[in-house]
Amino acid sequence: MADPAGAPAYLDAASAAPPHPVARQALLAALADGWADPDRLYAAGRRAQQLREAAQGSVADSLGVRQDEVSFQPSGTAAVHAAVLGGLAGRARAGRTLVHSAIEHSAVLHAAARAGDAEPVGVDLAGRLDLDAWRTAVGAPGVALASLISASHEVGTVQPVAAAAEACAEHDVPLLVDAAQSIGRVPVPPGWSLLTASAHKWGGPPGVGVLVVRKGVRWLSPYPGDDRHRPRPVGALDLPAVVAAAASLRAVLAEAQTEAVRLTALVDRIRATVAATVPDVEVVGDPVQRLPHLVTFSCLYVDGEALLHALDRHGFAVSSGSSCTASTLRPSHVLEAMGVLSHGNVRVSLHRGTTEDEVDRFLAVLPGVVAGLRAEAGM
């Protein structure tokens, strides 16, 4: 059945951005040429090796780091795990504590639970790191590593990375920045020791994570059968996907400033319109110091899962941090740390294919959908 609202609109780029056209082209080309094992010595292997090195050089160039500081991992989550576990292992002599913001991606929290003692640092109502508490925490004895997300993947608030990095430097504590939502969209301030990213967040293919370990940073492989002091993927690399990731990052960065301006204006429109047209709603996250493409709001008295399904029936793909949508049945730890409403939660995240018309249709449909669910609940 065709929806009178129009064609489906994908508004969940923060989970996975639709592939950039350059990613498609590069993937197809690399499938033809980069399928062989790049560590073999025959001609097909050498071609694959050249592709791998070109991709590594291109990503290093895009991120402003050295080529030998970049490694590819099987996913963004795998990159985070390698960063946390390897970063802690490399600093075992200093201690075993990981200081992290309370709003890190769950990949950081799961890795920390496996490896060391985790020391969370809180955020304010807008989702911004408490810098005073951070300075105290990284100055405590036994801290091996600190981890700060560049900008919240759930509410978009950009974190004070430069100031947090300064505090870490004062105490010689390496800082890991999980930049999955920022790379390809906004610059990440310098001062970090390890950085992770995920290609399908910027419009590359899924299954490519990036881990950068700066020169001089101690990192020890946490994986079996590997005594390397520089990260490498476990097992065979998906080289065609890596090539597509590198090519699309370059293309995305070339458009990033223009896209950031365009998407910032669309997000401003969503923030203002939702607050004005939906009663009992809270638009969360910092309205200004935020990612250009991402906005989150919570609607009182509405079940998050029911809201996602209702919006999906109207053709809108969005995500939610509400507990009823999580496998754990717990509300999002990010929304909890901020102290904002966790039910009826919707995250909208835009991409280069998002049009003004899609946003306006979403804004036209939303108030009625929320009102309908509230009426069903007797509110």
Add this chain to the structure above:
Amino acid sequence: MIEVDSRGRRCPLPIIDLAKRLPTVAVGEVVRVLADDPAAANDIPAWCRMKAQEYLGSPAPEVYEVRRVR
């Protein structure tokens, strides 16, 4: 004290129960909500902030107290 028993009810139902009960509560009176959904610990104080009511805290696990102030 008025008690709202929302045990066994998943969020947002405890918040809906509280909001529906509020008009029957006199200004200045306290409502005690019993809720075992883990989201209630976060969402009851958040509701109080959004609706400008006073959250008094959680005197025991799965028990939350709210004072109607307007």
